[in-house]
Amino acid sequence: MEMRRLGRTGRDVGVVGLGAWQLGGDWGSVDESDALAVLHAAIDGGVTFIDTADVYGDGRSERLVGQVLKASDGLTVATKMGRRVEQVPENYTLQNFRAWNDRSRQNLGVDTIDLVQLHCPPTPVYSDDEVFDALDALVDEGRIASYGVSVETCAEALTAIARPNVASVQIILNALRLKPLDEVLPAARAAGVGIIARVPLASGLLSGKYDEHTTFGDDDHRTYNRHGEAFDVGETFSGVDFSTGLEAVRRLMPWLPAGAAMAQFALRWIIDQPGVSVVIPGARNPEQVAGNISAATLTPLTPDQLTAVQQTYDDLIRPQIHDRW
Ligand SMILES: NC(=O)c1ccc[n+]([C@@H]2O[C@H](COP(=O)([O-])OP(=O)(O)OC[C@H]3O[C@@H](n4cnc5c(N)ncnc54)[C@H](OP(=O)(O)O)[C@@H]3O)[C@@H](O)[C@H]2O)c1
Numbered sequence: 001m002e003m004r005r006l007g008r009t010g011r012d013v014g015v016v017g018l019g020a021w022q023l024g025g026d027w028g029s030v031d032e033s034d035a036l037a038v039l040h041a042a043i044d045g046g047v048t049f050i051d052t053a054d055v056y057g058d059g060r061s062e063r064l065v066g067q068v069l070k071a072s073d074g075l076t077v078a079t080k081m082g083r084r085v086e087q088v089p090e091n092y093t094l095q096n097f098r099a100w101n102d103r104s105r106q107n108l109g110v111d112t113i114d115l116v117q118l119h120c121p122p123t124p125v126y127s128d129d130e131v132f133d134a135l136d137a138l139v140d141e142g143r144i145a146s147y148g149v150s151v152e153t154c155a156e157a158l159t160a161i162a163r164p165n166v167a168s169v170q171i172i173l174n175a176l177r178l179k180p181l182d183e184v185l186p187a188a189r190a191a192g193v194g195i196i197a198r199v200p201l202a203s204g205l206l207s208g209k210y211d212e213h214t215t216f217g218d219d220d221h222r223t224y225n226r227h228g229e230a231f232d233v234g235e236t237f238s239g240v241d242f243s244t245g246l247e248a249v250r251r252l253m254p255w256l257p258a259g260a261a262m263a264q265f266a267l268r269w270i271i272d273q274p275g276v277s278v279v280i281p282g283a284r285n286p287e288q289v290a291g292n293i294s295a296a297t298l299t300p301l302t303p304d305q306l307t308a309v310q311q312t313y314d315d316l317i318r319p320q321i322h323d324r325w
Contacts, residue, residue: 001046001296006277007194008167009115009146013076015271016296017049018042019198019282023064024056028217030284039068041286045293051280053080053119054104062107070109079104080119080150089124094134101143117148117170126159136165152232153325157184161193168194175269175309176202176248176317177238185275194277197270201263201281202238205245208253208262239321248316255308260298267295269309
């Protein structure tokens with residue numbers, strides 16, 4: 001797998017990683033053996049970067065990652081902290097960071113976590129020097145090797161990139177979410193900050209397997225957060241209205257490379273964007289993992305394919321969401 005530098009972490013990671021939200025909760029049930037099968041398929045297939053969070057299954061995802069981490073050399077694990085408490089800036093203190101970090105280290109079974117990201121904190125947190133001094137202290141204390149942020153908006157990403165020690169920015173970037181191309185990716189490249197592209201399949205929309213009749217379980221955020229009832233609506237189908245998303249995906253279908261599935265095309269599009277360090281598709285089974293890894297070996301997309309994505313976005317998606325995040 002192609003390796004890329006993950007910003008200021010100084011680490012190189014395979015360009016296709018794994019998102020481990022599915023292994024915790026919010027996506028319907030994934031039992032422990034299936035979750036471990038996903039992790040093993042990823043590592044055996046060459047994945048060297050896994051993204052998790054303390055809040056996924058309230059620690060279940062971190063603990064499952066911890067189980068495979070012990071036996072895996074060369075794996076970089078990123079977790080996130082901050083969403084197990086009320087979302088107010090006052091909670092972003094060094095004392096809380098230490099407590100959250102202790103729990104994550106225990107869940108993962110490590111003394112030092114490779115990368116810890118603030119998990120979409122309230123916007124004022126990005127402008128608070130004390131927050132970043134506290135994160136520097138975690139590095140000095142040897143609890144974490146590097147820190148980054150996971151953001152909702154491009155404006156938050158740009159504020160974070162301007163901080164000297166932010167190693168990486170995690171942001172929604174996919175064929176239905178093009179705004180980070182305008183300013184965030186160029187700024188990250190200039191500053192040497194890594195870009196972790198999340199929700200790369202728009203919560204599965206960009207797999208091309210759904211239609212107007214598709215339904216999701218009651219315990220799946222694609223049912224209960226479709227209109228942002230539980231958390232930021234941008235995390236569910238990228239904030240795109242489901243039927244508009246289906247129409248966009250149908251427009252892209254004729255542009256698939258021979259033999260490639262829609263998911264691979266969608267991931268390859270992200271890989272081809274200058275400034276992207278790693279893309280982190282979530283997966284519920286080993287077959288999905290294998291399909292996603294194979295995007296790394298697809299030929300880069302042609303100018304016509306890239307134009308098709310841009311035009312589809314401009315025609316259908318831009319009017320709906322471009323100014324929102
Ligand atoms: N605030 C944050 O920081 C934040 C928020 C969201 C996500 N994330 C991170 O980003 C990661 C990825 O985003 P995501 O999981 O939300 O969405 P995603 O990767 O865009 O979509 C995952 C879904 O796509 C489908 N899928 C995956 N691979 C497939 C394949 N090869 N073929 C067909 N379908 C496939 C599956 O849907 P089915 O379940 O229908 O099979 C899977 O559940 C998360 O796991 C998490 O680590 C972070």
